[in-house]
Amino acid sequence: MHKDDGYAEEPLPPTSVPLALRRVLGLVISGEATNRAEIARRSGLARSTVAQQVEYLVGHGILREVESRRSVRGRPPRVLTISPQAGTVVAVDIDTAASQVAIADLTRRLIAQDTVDIPIGAGPPAVLDAVSERLREMLEKHDRDPDRVREVVVGLPGPVDFEQGCAVQPTGMPGWDGYPVAEYLRERFHAPVVVDNDVNLMALGEAVQGRTEAPLLCIKISSGIGAGLITAGGDVYRGADGAAGDIGHTRALGGNNVLCVCGNVGCVGAVASHRAVLRGLGIPESSEDDLLYGTRVLAQRVADSDPAALHAVRQAATEIGEVVAVLVHMFNPRSIILAGPLSELRDDLVSAVRAVVYQRALPLATRKLTITATQLKGTSGLHGGIALATQDVFGPAGMARLLADASGGE
Ligand SMILES: [Zn+2]
The missing domain is CATH 1.10.10.10 (Winged helix-like DNA-binding domain superfamily/Winged helix DNA-binding domain)
Incomplete structure (x- = not known):
């Protein structure tokens, strides 16, 4: 624990x-x-x-x-x-448009998983209530004693104070700054609660469930851009304050004067995230009845080989590749996994990131390096949460x- x-x-x-x-x-x-x-x-x-x-x-x-x-x-x-x-562990992956929840036994076997359609903008009490309610139903349905929930692990899509169990000045998450997420869920489940950055959990999920070789770097390209690091020993590297891997606000080469939500200009998250690509193409992120409208439209355009969409994705990949090349020298990972909605678009993104990294980074760092898109179809965060919870329980x-x-x- x-x-x-x-x-x-x-x-x-x-x-x-x-x-x-x-x-x-x-x-x-x-x-x-x-x-x-x-x-x-x-x-x-x-x-x-x-x-x-x-x-x-x-x-x-x-x-x-x-x-x-x-x-x-x-x-x-x-x-x-x-x-x-012997007990159940619970994983929660809170994200911009919806949250995912899962329950597993102590051997990390997944018992059930589900999606809770509530946007993060609804605020912490509404989101955490909806998530807790759905988990209660899942525990009951699968005959798991709620008093034997051994640990709850929650991923949040922003900077997280790991010790305090809350987000710290996250962007695009009104009401979440300093909100006591861990305390709130501890009262609901009467079990220890760990709150972590979502990309840290995704990286752990890739290492454990995806069996990707460590040291491992997981890059999530979504409404922003973030990275999670797994050491050669298989542990999440969080740095001194939990901010390790928070790469979304590093300067992009082609960032020019694009204003970022953080108030700076030219951040890689502002020019190369999934959200930035949608904005550049004039595709709305969501519609009234479809929170993932933008994701679906972009995927369709890429599948149809729409030149503007392909160009936008490759352009974003190039910017991301420049940042990743720096990380490769810093961290010398064995594997890089790209995750998030952009990573699911054919091979355009992965090959463009690869091209930049191999061109920029020195041979010693790239000799055995693999760069791939996630194969876990958006479940890496849940698997990482389950892995972290069972590690703690034992x-x-x-x-x-x-x-x-x-x-x-x-
Ligand atoms: Zn920024």
Whole structure:
């Protein structure tokens, strides 16, 4: 867990959970051991102690022990896994036109996902209420105990104070600046809540679900432009204040005097975002009954090889490529993933970004570099949220909470 302070129901510090219990659970979670004999061998604990701990964990619905389907001579070995009833994690990806929500079990298996059609401009209470309501329905429908939600992870499309769990001076998000998102959802779900920048979660989703090689850089091209970084060790790199990857307001070469929402001129987000491309082509972003009107029209024009649309997309890609080339030298990623509505437009965007990066960056940095569009069809943020939540649940504090919760039922 990253945010323990303020969590009203913080049960017991990690040290109060028996070491043997943590050791046994840890070996099963990490996959290092899948049965009692392996646990004994790896932990050095007596078989009787292992049996005692396993029975406790099975009895409290945290582990499940089933007969292996592997055909072996003699008695089939009994295999230990995380019980599907051990709990649920929740991921929320809040975006400009709509929000996505998902629930998953503690093995990161997706149980259900849905879209909540509410624009971010409706303000935090309306958006968070709609999202919470939909999640309640999903938990009920899939027979998941709402009291066993272990963590909620929320992505916001703007700068996020990771420690405080809120957005900080985001643009185009009226009412969200400093709004206590984490606190609000903590009261709804009685579980720890982590709030992160949406592109950080997308990057994590690409690394975990898309199995993209790290170090990884994910670039989201949407109403603005942002980047998420995953280190070689598989962690999100947030920088000192959580602002790492906030590249939308760096100066674009062809930015001229285009005014940006931040008050500066020539920001790459103002000249090369999806929103900027739509504006340049005179396509309205949304219509009365279709929040994604602009996305659909642009996709159609590109598919029809409309010269003006193709030119606008390539022009944007070139500007983005210049910024990405700088990041390549700074960060030396193994993979770059382009995400957001522009990335779904044929190969025009990806190849134009590639062309600039390979021309600008030095051979050592691009030798093994891959630049591709996301294959996760807009779900990378949810997958990243689920991954972050399960990492926390099985971290030292999360595990202590899980075990304390289980013993509290006695
Ligand atoms: Zn700007």
